[in-house]
Amino acid sequence: MSPSVFQDIVPVGELSSFQAMKELASFPMVNPVFVCVISYTATCEIPQITFAGANPLLLRFTSPADAEFLYYGHCKCIDKVPVTPDGKPTPAIITRAALRLSGIPFFVVEAGSKIKPSIPHISFNLPPGNNIRSGIGLNIGDVKKAYEYGVILGSQLARTNSTVIIGESIPGGTTTALGILTALGIDAKNKTSSSMPQNPHDLKNQIVLEGMKNANISFGGLQGDPLKAVSILGDPMVPSVAGIVNGILRLTSSNAHVILAGGTQMASVLAVLKSMDCPLERICIGTTAYVAEDRSSNLAKLVKTISADIRIYKSDPHLAYSSYPGLQAFARGYVKEGVGAGGASIAAMLKSGGQINGDILLREVEQEYYALSSK
């Protein structure tokens, strides 16, 4: 298939975008599956750190509600879908539209969510993460368990599925991403993304510094021990996803590919994998144009620092052209990404051979949004 049919997928920061698109077009889409890992870190309770919930008390419902929305088109654990304090909807609305249009099946992995979603879900039986200010994000035993369970799941998925698209939902996750990257010696200061248009970099840096001080570690001090880095400054999502990826890529009998569906949080997963010497082939990052083009963060530079070989692709679901202000807001720096929205959009476009594009996606997203607001 000519890569040119994918008009709304663009490689980020590549000299040869034709070569990059050719590589993406070779991802085997005969049997893809989408996996969404939902999780929690008490780091999100720090005031002004996230927009991923209408108010602080609702933050614990954001991830399970996202997962429920993917299945039902509405939520069960809360009345409405997760929204920002001023009413902008969850990116799960894009993910659901992309999965429905393309018929891609999906599984939800519950890895330390505070509330269990009211849907069948794969349980990793993990506790929620702590506030990383303390210097203990997650017990090292639980980090190892998350990773091991991930490996088991990944090796099962890779036997049947040609490409596994992995998204996440964890409020506060860009701050723990900053923590992990810093402990692994990657300069991520002012480069991680945010659900808010005013990226609270100073606050994030300060939280990570405090955590490092409390754990008595320095920049890059845990370069050779990625699971410990996650334990001190991370969250339960990162080792779970790292395990799934490792389980997929290491299964020699499989040619399964991986799309890490997310922004700078997935960069921290990559950093963990790199530090573990995981073979980083057959893997790329797929995200929304809203994160990739965000001026308050720098996904491309972050990923380049981790590995020069990892490509990033951005998809544009044309929300800027929506007639709904709540959806337009994505293009104005709110929400931006999450629940694997960008990667799921890319996978839908690839699987359909370009039949699904930004316009078609926008129409479906608007229908979902309309159905919600008329409920």
Add this chain to the structure above:
Amino acid sequence: MSPSVFQDIVPVGELSSFQAMKELASFPMVNPVFVCVISYTATCEIPQITFAGANPLLLRFTSPADAEFLYYGHCKCIDKVPVTPDGKPTPAIITRAALRLSGIPFFVVEAGSKIKPSIPHISFNLPPGNNIRSGIGLNIGDVKKAYEYGVILGSQLARTNSTVIIGESIPGGTTTALGILTALGIDAKNKTSSSMPQNPHDLKNQIVLEGMKNANISFGGLQGDPLKAVSILGDPMVPSVAGIVNGILRLTSSNAHVILAGGTQMASVLAVLKSMDCPLERICIGTTAYVAEDRSSNLAKLVKTISADIRIYKSDPHLAYSSYPGLQAFARGYVKEGVGAGGASIAAMLKSGGQINGDILLREVEQEYYALSSK
């Protein structure tokens, strides 16, 4: 492929076994997946009702330990693998051998197990079932939830997998099967199987009669209301599996086939599906020769009463020829089936195009058994 290559698979009670084998050989095995539903009913606590545990206190560990064994080759929630009181091993040993030989991936569904397995598992978030003597096997709300979650899972699995093999592990499950069948008007008296060589038919009949009396229902009284029949005399496994099957067979965009991997418990699932007008095409029962040839039960007659169109296939993993008495016991009426052993064996033989047969399976089972006993 010529059906004759499958030397250790035999259709049960068919006039034209060539036609039956031709049908089985047409099951699409390009992308199969095995699903094991683990569950609990307090009915198993009635003395003399089951052998599925070394002693009554260990019964709650049987299903999760089976699930752990499938992944690890040893158990985590108990020291040893589940055994009968006199030390005969769980049929999971056959299932694991078949899955490993064939590379078929698998998922464990935890549907009302009393203990959660220490593996990644799909949670249906259900309570364990009650002793059906009381006349309330499981709250009707939970029966409906089990069924609905099953439909969701089935419709996801059917998108990617060509054939779904569904097994179960629930001690006491043949008694609840008898209960459901009786409430649905199918004469199952003295026809359900047992993990014991002396099938306790009188006790089972008495338990079901007591339950019916307490719920004030009569034979066939719930013919038109299968979920209520499950609620009164059933367990959480049956509606979960019925939901998964319905989710698979009703997905019009899929051609996925189903192998119900089990004995008379799967007959109760079929009865529920039949009563729901589920289209019973692309489905068969796959079991062990040990259940199919059991003289103390009658799977073939049971299934014929439910539907004349459902075929049963039995596989022979040649345990009679084992040098280990614990494995030989399967051929002498102990354990017989469970954890989808028979159906998983059939799937492994089909997927390998006959390369895997009873001899090869026996060798792998013996290796698993040896590894266990030398631990």
